[in-house]
Amino acid sequence: MTTLYLVGTPIGNLGDITFRAIETLKKVDVIACEDTRVTRKLCNHYEIQTPLKSYHEHNKEQQTDYLIKQLQTGLNIALVSDAGLPLISDPGYELVVEARKNNINIETVPGPNAGLTALMSSGLPSFTYTFLGFLPRKEKEKIEVLEDRMFQNSTLILYESPYRVTDTLKAIAKIDSQRWITVGRELTKKFEQVLTLTVDDMLKLINHDKLPLKGEFVILIEGALPKSGESWFESYTVKEHVDYYIETKHVKPKKAIKFVATDRHMKTGDIYNIYHNID
Numbered sequence: 001m002t003t004l005y006l007v008g009t010p011i012g013n014l015g016d017i018t019f020r021a022i023e024t025l026k027k028v029d030v031i032a033c034e035d036t037r038v039t040r041k042l043c044n045h046y047e048i049q050t051p052l053k054s055y056h057e058h059n060k061e062q063q064t065d066y067l068i069k070q071l072q073t074g075l076n077i078a079l080v081s082d083a084g085l086p087l088i089s090d091p092g093y094e095l096v097v098e099a100r101k102n103n104i105n106i107e108t109v110p111g112p113n114a115g116l117t118a119l120m121s122s123g124l125p126s127f128t129y130t131f132l133g134f135l136p137r138k139e140k141e142k143i144e145v146l147e148d149r150m151f152q153n154s155t156l157i158l159y160e161s162p163y164r165v166t167d168t169l170k171a172i173a174k175i176d177s178q179r180w181i182t183v184g185r186e187l188t189k190k191f192e193q194v195l196t197l198t199v200d201d202m203l204k205l206i207n208h209d210k211l212p213l214k215g216e217f218v219i220l221i222e223g224a225l226p227k228s229g230e231s232w233f234e235s236y237t238v239k240e241h242v243d244y245y246i247e248t249k250h251v252k253p254k255k256a257i258k259f260v261a262t263d264r265h266m267k268t269g270d271i272y273n274i275y276h277n278i279d
Contacts, residue, residue, distance in 0.1 A: 001105050002071050002072075002074050002075065002076060002104060002105060003076050003077075003104070003105045003106070003107050004067075004071060004076075004077055004078075004079065004095070004096070004099045004104055004105070004106050004107075005024050005028060005076070005077070005078040005079065005106075005107050005108075005109055006078075006079050006085075006086050006087065006092065006096070006106065006107070006108045006109065007021050007024055007025060007078045007079065007080050007086070007109040007111065008021060008080075008084065008085045008086075008109060008110050008111015008112060008113075009021065009039075009042060009080050009081065009082075009083060009084065009111055009112075010042070010083065010111070010112060010188070011083045011084045011112045011113070011114045011117065011187055011188055012083065012186065012187055012188035012189040012192075013188040013189060014042065014045050016111075016112050016188055017042075017046070017111065018109065018110070018111060020109055021109050021111060022046050022048070024078055024109050025043070025046075025048045025050055025078055025080075026048050026049075026050060027076070028050055028076040028077055028078040029050070029051075029070075029075040029076050029077065030050065030051055030052075030053050030067075030070065030075060030076075030077045030078070031043070031048075031050050031051070031052050031053065031077075031078045031079075031080060032052075032053045032054075032055035032063070032067055032077055032078070032079045032080070032095075033052055033053070033054065033055060033079075033080050033081070033082070034054075034055065034056045034080075034081050034082045034090065034091060035054075035056070035082050036052045036053075036054055038082045038083075039052055039080060039082070040052060050078075053067070055067065055079065055091060055092075055095070056091055057091055060091050060094055060095070061094070064094045064095045064098055065098075067095060068095075068098050068099065068102060068104070071099065071102075071104050072102065072104075078109075079092050079095060083114070083216075084111065084112055084113055084114055085110075085111060085112075085113055088113065088115075088131075088133075089133040089134060089159055112188070114159070114184070114187055114216070114218050115131055115157040115159070115218055115220075116157075117184070117187050117188065117218075118157070118182060118184035118187060118194060118218040118220055119155065119157060119182075119220060121184075121194050122155075122182035122184075122194065122196055122220050123182070123196050124155045124180065124182055124196065124220050124222050125155050125222065125223060126155065128153065128154045128155070128223070129154055129155040129156070129157055130149065130152070130154045130155070130156050130157065131157045131158075132145065132149065132156055132157065132158040133158065133159055134158065134159050134160065135158055135160070135168060135171075137164065139167065139171060142167075142168065142171045143171050143174060143175070146171060146172060146175055146221075147175060147249070147251060147255065148255070148258075150172070150175050150176060150179070150221060150224060151224045151245070151249070151259040151262065151263070152223060152224060152259075152262050153223045153224060153262075153263070154223045155220055155221065155222060155223050156220065156221040156223075157218065157219075157220055158218075158219050158220075158221075159216065159217065159218060159219075160216075160217045160218075160219055161216065161217070162185075162213040162214055162215060162216070162217060163213075165183070165206070165213055165217050165219070166203070166206055166213070168219065169181075169183075169199055169202055169203050169206070169219070170203065172199050172219075172221060173199045173200060173203065175249070176199070177198070177199050177200045178198050178199070178200065179198065179199055179221060179222055180196060180197070180198060180222040181196070181197065181198070181199055181202060181219060181220060181221050181222065182194060182195065182196040182218075182219070182220040183195050183202055183211065183217060183218070183219055183220075184217065184218040184219075184220075185211075185212070185214070185215045185216070185217050185218075186214070186215040187218065189215075191212075191215075193211070193212075195211065224263075231263070233260075233263055233264075238260065238264075238271060238274045238275060239274070239275055241260045241263070241264075242256045242257055242260050242271070242275050243256075244256075245259050245260065253275070257271045257272050257275060
C-alpha cells in the first residue's frame with residue numbers, strides 16, 4: 001500500500017533515533033525534508049541512500065502537489081523535519097491534509113520532541129500544558145498572545161530563535177516578571193542547558209552573558225494558578241475576580257471576563273452576565 005510516513009528525527013544527538021525510523025527512511029522511495037544538507041548528514045551517519053527532495057515553508061505549495069502525484073503513482077515517501085517531529089512548528093500540515101483528501105495511507109513513526117524534552121526536566125507542572133510554537137515577531141502581537149495564555153492553569157511551551165529570546169523574555173516580564181520559566185538550549189547536545197528561574201533572574205543571566213544566545217531555544221512558562229491548596233481567587237466574588245484582572249493586569253473587561261471564565265471553568269457568557277448583572 002502506498003504510504004506517506006511522518007518520521008521523527010533527532011533534535012540534536014544523532015543517537016536519539018529509533019530503529020523503525022532508520023528502517024523506514026531506508027525503504028521509502030523519497031525523503032521529503034526541510035533542508036537537504038541537514039538531512040543528508042543524518043542519512044550519511046546511518047548509511048541511508050534514499051533520494052532527498054526539498055520540502056520547506058517557501059516551496060510547500062508547489063511541492064505538496066508534486067509529492068501527492070508521486071504518491072499516487074505508487075511511490076512511498078517519508079516526511080522529516082530538520083529536527084524533531086514534522087508538522088510540529090514545521091512544514092507538513094498541507095501535505096497531510098491533501099494526502100487524506102486523496103485517501104493516501106499515512107503512518108507516523110514517533111521520535112523526539114524539544115518541547116516535551118525540556119518539560120520533563122524543567123520542574124514545572126507537567127499534568128497540563130499548552131504548546132504555542134513560535135510567537136509572533138512583533139512585540140504588540142507577542143504580548144497579546146501571552147496575555148491571552150499566561151493567566152491559564154497550564155504550563156506554556158514555546159520555541160524561539162537565539163536572535164529573539166531576549167525580546168520574548170522581556171515581553172513575558174511585562175506581564176509577570178516573577179513568573180517561573182524554564183529556558184532550554186542545545187537540548188541533547190554536549191552543551192545542553194536547562195535553567196528554571198524567574199523571568200527577571202533569567203534576563204539577568206543573559207545580561208551578564210551567562211546564558212549563551214546560541215542554538216534553538218525552548219521556553220516554558222509556569223501556569224498562573226498555585227500548584228496546590230486553595231485557588232487564589234477563592235475568596236473573590238465573580239465581579240471582584242474580573243475587577244482584579246482589570247486593575248492589576250491592565251486589560252479590558254472583555255479579556256478579564258475570558259480569564260475569569262478559564263480560572264473558574266465556566267462559560268464566558270455566564271461570567272459576562274454575572275459581571276454585568278444580567279439575569
